[in-house]
Amino acid sequence: TRNVRIEGTATGRSHIWIRSSRRQDIRNVSIRYMGPRRPRSDPNLAGSTEPVTGRYGLHFHEMERASQGTVVKGVVVRDSGSHAFVAHQSHGIAFRGCVAHNTFDDAYWWDPSPDPGSAPEPPTDHVLYDGCVASMVRSDPPWWDARMAGFLLGARNGNVIRGCVAVGVQGNVED
Secondary structure (H helix, E strand, C coil), rough: CCCCCCCCCHCCCCCCCEECCCCCCCCCEEEEEEECEECCCCHHHCCEEECCCCCCCEEEEEEHHCCEEEEEEEEEEEECCCCCEEEEECCCEECCHHHHHHEECCCCCCCCCCCCCCCCCCCCCCCEEEECCEEEECCCCCCCCCCCCEEECCCCCCCCCCCCEEEEEEECCCC
């Protein structure tokens, strides 16, 4: 069981945004109904939704080196409308035994470069995913994302994924 629950509602999703000057220790938390979505503006995609930028399940935002030594252990993010776990320009975070279930978009994620041909990715270094699970990861519309992943791993320094699994990752296929 989880001894702490943080929840929005199915129709009123919330998000957790952390930008601290100190490392965090988050353990055995159940997080549900995060990651709000909004209708897509493209009329060709009427009826589908897109994530609200920056509003994710558990989001470490630009903590840089202040996040060094942060531990997220035994945390479950489920029924999320967007990424479950985000280490965005936050270094040295260890995700251990975490679960992302029934989420939209890449479950474990950080910002890729806006233009991979010219700009480097925002740095997110020394992140550890150890024994984590990404299950039932979806996109909207269901055929939308051909490159969706359970774990989006950017090419940076010292990042490690060990003993993790992604199952039921939906989306499109790429020829």
